[in-house]
Amino acid sequence: MTAADTKAAGPPPLTADTPEGDVLTKGIKGPRGTGRPPRKKGASLPYLLILPAIVALAAVYAYPLVKTVIMSFQDMGRRELWTGESPPWVGFDQFTNILGDAEFWQVTVRTVVFMVVCVALTMAIGLLISLLMLRVSTWVRLTLTTALIAAWSMPLLVASSIFRWLADSDYGLINTLIAKVAGEDFLGHNWFLDPLQGFSIIAALVIWGAVPFVVITLYAALTQVPAELEEAAQLDGASALGVFRFVTWPVIKPVFIMVTTLSVIWDFNVFGQIWLLRGNKPEPDYETLGLYSFSKAFTSTSFSQGTAIALVTVVLLSGVAVYYLRQLMKTGEVE
Numbered sequence: 001m002t003a004a005d006t007k008a009a010g011p012p013p014l015t016a017d018t019p020e021g022d023v024l025t026k027g028i029k030g031p032r033g034t035g036r037p038p039r040k041k042g043a044s045l046p047y048l049l050i051l052p053a054i055v056a057l058a059a060v061y062a063y064p065l066v067k068t069v070i071m072s073f074q075d076m077g078r079r080e081l082w083t084g085e086s087p088p089w090v091g092f093d094q095f096t097n098i099l100g101d102a103e104f105w106q107v108t109v110r111t112v113v114f115m116v117v118c119v120a121l122t123m124a125i126g127l128l129i130s131l132l133m134l135r136v137s138t139w140v141r142l143t144l145t146t147a148l149i150a151a152w153s154m155p156l157l158v159a160s161s162i163f164r165w166l167a168d169s170d171y172g173l174i175n176t177l178i179a180k181v182a183g184e185d186f187l188g189h190n191w192f193l194d195p196l197q198g199f200s201i202i203a204a205l206v207i208w209g210a211v212p213f214v215v216i217t218l219y220a221a222l223t224q225v226p227a228e229l230e231e232a233a234q235l236d237g238a239s240a241l242g243v244f245r246f247v248t249w250p251v252i253k254p255v256f257i258m259v260t261t262l263s264v265i266w267d268f269n270v271f272g273q274i275w276l277l278r279g280n281k282p283e284p285d286y287e288t289l290g291l292y293s294f295s296k297a298f299t300s301t302s303f304s305q306g307t308a309i310a311l312v313t314v315v316l317l318s319g320v321a322v323y324y325l326r327q328l329m330k331t332g333e334v335e
Helices: 003-009 019-025 045-072 078-083 093-099 102-133 138-153 156-166 173-182 195-222 227-235 240-268 272-277 289-299 303-334
Strands: none
Touching (some): 102 195, 156 195, 289 303
């Protein structure tokens, strides 16, 4: 045997029967070894760091949540609230009354339709503006970002006052601009006499306040798309739509789903915009689930029914949260 053959063959494999093999294979685990790996030093540090936040959240949310669940199975009215007496237990009667009420389902459908319209327009406008920010000059992008942050940081009370002035029937800017096209007869038009028109103003306020967050988040995701992949797709003859569909969209999809899920939760729970635009006295035609729950609890003094409606709302939104978590798990499996 030559030296080359010896080198190619290599040394004979050691087995557990030989002392050397016993020494070398001792402690070696297979792919499903039963040995426990040594605990890393400081492994519990992350849990200790987030412990104060968990304790604070539990202190703020745990008691109200437990109290809400208990109250939904009781019949608490004004007398029990003032006297401190224990309200009688009624079991699932509150939920039965709610689910059997046609008004509740009407409000639910109104809430869902309003949420879908707001989320769809918010995500579409936000995506278009974020794509535009990739193609403008630096100073235009900085100016646009500053304007978005300024709009995002504006208090809800101030923003609602501005939109009430814009939609004012006598002196509103919207009526003034439309009157220049439709004629002077449009002056004095009250947008809130028709709930459909009124909700268009409310939706404009909601979308205006939500677009900055969507734009900034999606723009940050778009900057992570590899430019060489887009250039390669363009060289292969892909159109602008094809580049977005097959290159850009797979990269920003997880962020887009996250922002959409948050928008669904926020727009489903819209309260302040409707409350302020309707002068703290929203009509029944403008009630969403949040306002409906508030009305039942404090206007009709049926606190237990109001809390039951709030719990039903939480259950409905839990489906959205479950869908979001499943999408995150699928994304992790793909990666």
